[in-house]
Amino acid sequence: MLDDAITERISENADWPPMMEWRAFAEWCRVDESVVHMWVHRAYIPTVKVGRRRMVNLVKLINELKGDDES
Template identity: 55%
Template sequence: MTMIDDQVAERIKQLNWPPMMEWREFADWVRVDQGAVEGWIRRAYLPTIKIGRHRMVNILVLLQQLDGEEI
């Protein structure tokens, strides 16, 4: 892991966030309509991984991407 990966992983650990989350659960967690999150996934706005039949939002990668964004 790089330095940023270690920092993000430590933040997730401190906040007790899961590293991945099923996309419908993610929608509820961020209080966004499931249809909107499904669209974000189709447009590749959210990093996901498919495990069996389940599409999971990769929270770790999402936070890394957000850290790289300029506000």
């Protein structure tokens, strides 16, 4: 799962796009790509497939972190 430091970094950063390619998300969070790949594979973070790319759904992730998720 996401640790508290990463959660805080994501939640406090107001300059985030609605979706981000998972490798870019790993770089943005300063986490190894293999860790984010595992999160995606285990569905720990919300993703959506756009064409051939797997994108992290940052809007849904931020809402989940805030406890605002309605799904």
